[in-house]
Amino acid sequence: MKVLVTGTAGFVGFHLAEKLLQNGDTVVGVDNINDYYDTRLKYDRLAESGIPAHLISWNQEVSSLKHANYRFIRMNLEDKAALMALCADEQFDVILHLAAQAGVRYSITNPDAYAQSNLVSFLNILEASRHNKIKHLVYASSSSVYGLNETMPFSVKHSTDHPVSLYAASKKANELMAHTYSHLYKIPTTGLRFFTVYGPWGRPDMAYFLFADAISCNKPIRVFNHGLMERDFTYIDDIVDGIVNVMGRPAQPCEEWDPKQPDPSRSTAPYCIYNIGNNRPVKLMGFIREIEKCLGRKAILDMQEMQPGDVVSTWANVDDLVDNFNYSPSTPIAEGLRKFVDWYVSYYGVGKAPSAYIEPQKVTLS
Numbered sequence: 001m002k003v004l005v006t007g008t009a010g011f012v013g014f015h016l017a018e019k020l021l022q023n024g025d026t027v028v029g030v031d032n033i034n035d036y037y038d039t040r041l042k043y044d045r046l047a048e049s050g051i052p053a054h055l056i057s058w059n060q061e062v063s064s065l066k067h068a069n070y071r072f073i074r075m076n077l078e079d080k081a082a083l084m085a086l087c088a089d090e091q092f093d094v095i096l097h098l099a100a101q102a103g104v105r106y107s108i109t110n111p112d113a114y115a116q117s118n119l120v121s122f123l124n125i126l127e128a129s130r131h132n133k134i135k136h137l138v139y140a141s142s143s144s145v146y147g148l149n150e151t152m153p154f155s156v157k158h159s160t161d162h163p164v165s166l167y168a169a170s171k172k173a174n175e176l177m178a179h180t181y182s183h184l185y186k187i188p189t190t191g192l193r194f195f196t197v198y199g200p201w202g203r204p205d206m207a208y209f210l211f212a213d214a215i216s217c218n219k220p221i222r223v224f225n226h227g228l229m230e231r232d233f234t235y236i237d238d239i240v241d242g243i244v245n246v247m248g249r250p251a252q253p254c255e256e257w258d259p260k261q262p263d264p265s266r267s268t269a270p271y272c273i274y275n276i277g278n279n280r281p282v283k284l285m286g287f288i289r290e291i292e293k294c295l296g297r298k299a300i301l302d303m304q305e306m307q308p309g310d311v312v313s314t315w316a317n318v319d320d321l322v323d324n325f326n327y328s329p330s331t332p333i334a335e336g337l338r339k340f341v342d343w344y345v346s347y348y349g350v351g352k353a354p355s356a357y358i359e360p361q362k363v364t365l366s
Contacts, residue, residue, distance in 0.1 A: 206223025
């Protein structure tokens with residue numbers, strides 16, 4: 001298929017593009033390469049896929065030197081005219097929309113970034129899908145949408161009406177916007193609620209990355225809520241395999257959907273929502289201990305209070321994804337962290353702390 005992947009300079013987008021290219025799909029990647037975190041890492045991800053950094057410029061196509069079926073364009077998705085022209089020219093089969101302004105805490109201090117990147121851009125993606133007869137739009141939502149819900153494990157059947165950060169609210173809004181376009185224009189849309197993705201080439205604002213930074217340099221790590229948190233950490237390969245499986249089967253209307261007892265994850269429209277996670281929550285302190293083992297160093301712990309916008313626990317019920325797509329996350333936490341730390345050490349070395357002491361409002365567990 002010919003696939004548009006947004007956010008290919010990002011963590012998940014980079015890995016997803018590589019998987020699609022290995023499968024023989026034709027990929028056009030777009031990303032605005034913003035400076036939310038170190039852009040060198042973003043350019044290096046692109047270089048790993050054969051995109052020469054010195055040729056990248058705004059709205060100009062660059063062909064990969066490694067993959068004949070991969071092209072990249074630096075583009076702002078808020079630029080509707082440019083996005084519409086690209087989709088009209090390319091006639092994509094599928095759009096995999098991963099680009100977004102990430103970060104829970106950062107959304108508290110920089111709300112405007114989320115309105116533009118997560119709402120305006122998503123509307124433009126929907127409009128491009130509508131006018132270019134996209135066969136399937138798959139987009140990244142987030143476990144953050146569960147907000148104040150404390151029923152575990154989180155199920156797509158649960159209410160998500162009480163988000164606790166603007167980031168979470170923007171992802172919930174994406175799901176509602178997608179349903180509207182599926183209903184009005186019969187565009188098949190599938191939203192995937194990601195649960196704390198980790199692995200090589202990961203995001204420097206993620207807590208596990210900062211833990212590795214600080215431990216490798218014998219610096220203290222900030223441990224929020226005094227470590228009494230847990231996350232459904234999901235290894236990148238398991239996430240990518242799930243996306244690829246979903247991509248090839250467009251959402252269908254649910255004939256059994258009952259408007260008197262509505263299932264929020266389905267509809268009479270071609271619309272679906274799935275959790276995509278590991279289904280095995282890990283206590284934060286246990287996660288830190290595994291990183292210590294991988295690095296062969298002890299962490300210096302700086303215990304802090306719970307941060308605004310955070311939730312104590314996440315745990316994905318992935319039964320629907322298992323039943324419908326035979327989804328089977330298979331990477332144990334020890335193996336996944338070993339792969340991450342091996343990459344981290346090979347990329348940065350030990351004791352250099354490239355991203356340590358990123359602004360506290362950018363540190364995120366989700």
